[in-house]
Amino acid sequence: MRLAKRAAAISPSPTLAITAKAKEMQKQGIDIIGFGAGEPDFDTPEHIKQSAIAAIEQGFTKYTPAAGIEELRQAVCVYLKGSQGLIYKPSQVVICSGAKHALYNIFQVILDPGDEVIVPAPYWVSYPEQIKLAEGNPVIVETTESEGFILTPEKLRKTITPKTRALILNSPSNPTGAIYNEEQLLEIARLALEYGFYIISDEIYNEIIYDGRSFKSIAALGEEIKQQTIIVNGVSKTYSMTGWRIGYAVGEETIIKAITDLQSHSTSNPTSFAQKASVDALLGDQAFVRIMVQEFKKRRDYMVEKLNGMPGIECSCPPGAFYVFPNISGLIGKKHNDQEIKGSLSFAELLLQKARVAVIPGIAFGNDNHIRLSYATSFEKIKQGLERIERFVWELK
Numbered sequence: 024m025r026l027a028k029r030a031a032a033i034s035p036s037p038t039l040a041i042t043a044k045a046k047e048m049q050k051q052g053i054d055i056i057g058f059g060a061g062e063p064d065f066d067t068p069e070h071i072k073q074s075a076i077a078a079i080e081q082g083f084t085k086y087t088p089a090a091g092i093e094e095l096r097q098a099v100c101v102y103l104k105g106s107q108g109l110i111y112k113p114s115q116v117v118i119c120s121g122a123k124h125a126l127y128n129i130f131q132v133i134l135d136p137g138d139e140v141i142v143p144a145p146y147w148v149s150y151p152e153q154i155k156l157a158e159g160n161p162v163i164v165e166t167t168e169s170e171g172f173i174l175t176p177e178k179l180r181k182t183i184t185p186k187t188r189a190l191i192l193n194s195p196s197n198p199t200g201a202i203y204n205e206e207q208l209l210e211i212a213r214l215a216l217e218y219g220f221y222i223i224s225d226e227i228y229n230e231i232i233y234d235g236r237s238f239k240s241i242a243a244l245g246e247e248i249k250q251q252t253i254i255v256n257g258v259s260k261t262y263s264m265t266g267w268r269i270g271y272a273v274g275e276e277t278i279i280k281a282i283t284d285l286q287s288h289s290t291s292n293p294t295s296f297a298q299k300a301s302v303d304a305l306l307g308d309q310a311f312v313r314i315m316v317q318e319f320k321k322r323r324d325y326m327v328e329k330l331n332g333m334p335g336i337e338c339s340c341p342p343g344a345f346y347v348f349p350n351i352s353g354l355i356g357k358k359h360n361d362q363e364i365k366g367s368l369s370f371a372e373l374l375l376q377k378a379r380v381a382v383i384p385g386i387a388f389g390n391d392n393h394i395r396l397s398y399a400t401s402f403e404k405i406k407q408g409l410e411r412i413e414r415f416v417w418e419l420k
């Protein structure tokens with residue numbers, strides 16, 4: 024039996040092989056330190072759990088409206104007004120089964136075959152695949168470390184064609200942690216207005232930022248750009264609720280309605296009681312977020328310092344998210360015994376085999392000179408893992 028072309032065209036994740044291998048080794052009783060985690064290691068706050076339990080006990084266990092419950096759509100509006108001064112109506116908000124699902128839905132409703140979406144690299148692994156699933160073309164534009172992994176207006180202008188339908192902005196970024204400042208956003212907004220394409224603003228890490236940096240949504244720069252922006256966010260990263268699957272998209276009513284209709288024939292609605300709990304996540308006590316971010320900052324600082332002390336590795340200090348993205352180009356061409364490091368993938372493979380540490384090769388995000396390490400794991404593990412990496416790196420010749 025053959026598969027549909029659309030399914031056959033999905034690229035298997037280049038990280039999958041390594042993650043599978045790490046799991047396999049763990050099963051055999053080998054102790055592996057994993058830096059692959061894409062989710063906070065904290066427990067979901069108690070008041071949020073209690074809210075879901077109460078909702079279940081009160082029988083809130085049936086279908087909800089396809090766009091999500093009014094209460095949660097309203098809560099998203101309250102949140103965006105409070106954090107960015109952005110005014111939206113609940114009819115401009117659709118609740119989805121995670122931010123990933125919100126993104127998937129957006130591409131499904133805005134792309135026709137051959138439409139282009141500009142994706143700055145390093146990028147989150149699902150963007151290109153989701154665009155292809157909607158029969159669009161992901162157009163990758165590289166950003167460099169010396170640019171702080173920020174897309175410059177010059178590069179963006181060169182990448183725009185008559186087929187450009189949208190640009191993805193992910194600030195703070197996974198994997199680089201880069202945050203766009205207001206000036207950089209303004210230049211991008213000007214081009215979006217000049218050429219008339221959407222900005223899809225993936226703001227999932229907007230609360231996980233350090234060093235007094237602030238987050239600005241591109242939608243908050245003016246009424247015109249707001250109308251051309253679709254904001255994507257959710258509760259997964261901010262409240263350590265990755266398994267609850269609640270995210271949302273906010274924008275023009277026509278797009279939100281199209282997504283709602285699409286959802287009504289696919290998932291019907293996001294989980295009822297998870298929606299109730301998400302209202303309390305957004306509007307309840309935010310102390311948890313501060314505590315989590317403080318802890319992340321300690322881990323980040325420790326990792327950056329340690330990594331910079333290793334030969335051949337350079338690690339800039341990311342202002343947001345919970346990943347470091349060290350440059351390992353100084354190690355490419357070196358050998359461990361007779362095995363050569365050809366790029367980020369072979370580095371990650373050798374590191375796993377020889378040092379029992381799992382990291383994500385940068386090639387998965389479109390950059391072969393880097394690796395990604397998540398610090399959403401305990402300080403103790405971070406210490407041990409970095410010691411192992413250090414030993415491994417010193418063994419290279």
Ligand SMILES: *Cc1c(COP(=O)(O)O)cnc(C)c1O
Pocket residue numbers: 061120121122123124147193196197225227256257258259260265269270
């Ligand atoms: C984790 C992540 C998401 C998806 O979040 P969910 O709400 O759990 O689906 C989206 N974008 C980026 C960049 C992420 O890292």
